[in-house]
Amino acid sequence: MTATTPAPNTAATTITTEPCPLTQAQLDALSRQIKHWGKALGFAHIGVADIDLSQHEADLQNWLNKGYHGEMNYMASHGMMRARPHELHPGTLRVICARMDYLPPDAGFASNLTDPNLAYISRYAGGRDYHKMIRQRLKKLGDQITEHCKTLGFNDTDFRPFVDSAPVLERPLADKAGIGWTGKHSLILHPDAGSWFFLGELLVNLPLPLDIPIKEGCNTCVACIKSCPTNAIVEPYVVDARRCISYLTIELQGAIPEEFRPLIGNRIYGCDDCQLVCPVNSQAPVTAETDFHTRPALFQPELITLFNWSEALFLRQTEGSAIRRIGHKRWLRNIAIALGNAPANPNIINALEQRKHSDEVDDMVLEHIDWAITQQKQKAPQEALSRKTQRVIRAIQKGLPRDA
Ligand code: B12
Numbered sequence: 184m185t186a187t188t189p190a191p192n193t194a195a196t197t198i199t200t201e202p203c204p205l206t207q208a209q210l211d212a213l214s215r216q217i218k219h220w221g222k223a224l225g226f227a228h229i230g231v232a233d234i235d236l237s238q239h240e241a242d243l244q245n246w247l248n249k250g251y252h253g254e255m256n257y258m259a260s261h262g263m264m265r266a267r268p269h270e271l272h273p274g275t276l277r278v279i280c281a282r283m284d285y286l287p288p289d290a291g292f293a294s295n296l297t298d299p300n301l302a303y304i305s306r307y308a309g310g311r312d313y314h315k316m317i318r319q320r321l322k323k324l325g326d327q328i329t330e331h332c333k334t335l336g337f338n339d340t341d342f343r344p345f346v347d348s349a350p351v352l353e354r355p356l357a358d359k360a361g362i363g364w365t366g367k368h369s370l371i372l373h374p375d376a377g378s379w380f381f382l383g384e385l386l387v388n389l390p391l392p393l394d395i396p397i398k399e400g401c402n403t404c405v406a407c408i409k410s411c412p413t414n415a416i417v418e419p420y421v422v423d424a425r426r427c428i429s430y431l432t433i434e435l436q437g438a439i440p441e442e443f444r445p446l447i448g449n450r451i452y453g454c455d456d457c458q459l460v461c462p463v464n465s466q467a468p469v470t471a472e473t474d475f476h477t478r479p480a481l482f483q484p485e486l487i488t489l490f491n492w493s494e495a496l497f498l499r500q501t502e503g504s505a506i507r508r509i510g511h512k513r514w515l516r517n518i519a520i521a522l523g524n525a526p527a528n529p530n531i532i533n534a535l536e537q538r539k540h541s542d543e544v545d546d547m548v549l550e551h552i553d554w555a556i557t558q559q560k561q562k563a564p565q566e567a568l569s570r571k572t573q574r575v576i577r578a579i580q581k582g583l584p585r586d587a
């Protein structure tokens with residue numbers, strides 16, 4: 184594309200102040216260079232998308248209208264800006280989408296889910312918080328692009344990095360950029376990379392050449408929909424967050440509705456089940472980032488041990504981790520539920536009773552502790568795992584033997 188060639192999205196071209204003087208050949212070369220720089224910065228895949236997400240606006244509005252965002256008011260508060268990157272950052276012409284893998288070695292999925300006395304923590308969260316780290320690397324990429332453009336005589340490069348927290352539809356952008364296709368669980372997945380990765384974006388005012396989306400590959404499979412413990416995937420590609428264990432254990436501030444408590448099992452922070460049963464994850468790469476390796480204190484930890492952490496210890500152990508953001512009370516709330524779901528055990532009842540007298544619990548946590556004590560007292564010793572969880576465990580042992 185030459186300097187005078189208009190970008191496909193008219194809204195963006197009218198907002199741009201200075202037309203980009205780079206020739207098509209220079210933009211092509213820059214695009215190749217961006218992919219090299221991205222790899223050097225630890226991104227496993229970089230792709231470029233245009234900013235036209237208009238085809239997703241109706242789906243997003245529908246999702247919001249149905250209240251699927253629950254208490255995540257930030258999902259509704261930016262209107263359709265989520266689908267309009269150029270409104271989020273005026274002048275944006277392209278979105279450079281980046282993938283960073285997080286699957287830790289020794290993931291031990293099946294062994295963790297099999298033992299209901301151990302806490303299950305989503306594998307994206309056992310190491311360092313990804314937000315700051317990915318944003319910093321995207322910023323470096325932006326700086327490299329800016330410097331390069333200066334050598335070509337263009338001094339008006341403008342960029343803005345985003346990871347997760349931005350009001351922008353990251354998955355549809357990654358889909359357009361060829362990072363992967365949209366799975367029926369709504370996550371992005373790639374035939375060689377599975378879905379164990381984070382996404383990040385760099386919004387730029389350069390008309391870079393576009394990458395091509397890859398072919399959708401779920402075909403007739405519906406394993407994720409069938410295995411979701413809470414039936415949160417209400418139709419293919421659509422998750423009702425209010426039912427999703429990730430939302431219930433991380434995003435929801437108050438009490439977790441009782442109907443979901445027994446279904447949460449030992450999952451105290453997030454959930455991976457829809458990815459665990461996905462056949463595309465069978466060859467997924469392990470992360471190259473040691474920062475994403477699971478910390479020793481969070482590696483297959485005993486529920487009772489975590490429940491006994493004081494607030495000070497919780498803050499120390501989760502320093503620099505995404506888990507810290509839920510705070511000690513929600514941490515206790517989630518573990519109380521898992522203890523209620525664990526096989527009957529007088530030690531658990533003891534730990535729950537003792538916590539009731541601690542000044543670190545409020546009424547919300549107390550109510551969950553009481554629920555857990557009732558569960559413990561009602562059940563026969565060694566009650567079995569739910570049938571769905573047993574199925575997920577078998578699927579992991581068969582499909583992901585390295586990570587079982
Ligand atoms: C809110 C949110 C959540 C919510 C809601 C999830 C949801 N499915 O919407 C909750 C808390 C439940 C959640 C959970 C998780 N999340 Co989350 N989440 C987000 C966040 C902040 C916004 C997502 C969003 O906009 N949802 C609104 C819906 C309407 O948008 P959408 O799902 O993208 O839907 C589009 C497509 O599905 C498409 N679509 C609709 N119908 C159809 C039909 C067809 C045929 C096609 C092709 C497409 C299509 O159009 C929709 C747009 O309207 C993003 C970051 C971001 N800013 O994008 C991270 C993000 C999606 N989450 C992420 C992760 C890792 C998770 C968890 C795996 C964490 C965990 N282990 O616990 C789980 C997975 C649960 C799941 N199956 O989705 C990653 C996903 C990476 C990836 N490989 O795709 C993201 C991108 C964060 C990041 N930067 O890495 N999450």
Ligand code: SF4
Pocket residue numbers: 368410411412413414415416422426427428429453454455456457458
């Ligand atoms: S993360 Fe768990 S609860 Fe949420 S959609 Fe996937 S399987 Fe269902």
Ligand code: SF4
Pocket residue numbers: 366367368372400401402404405406407408457460461462463
């Ligand atoms: S489990 Fe099956 S349907 Fe779900 S995302 Fe994976 S391939 Fe697609």
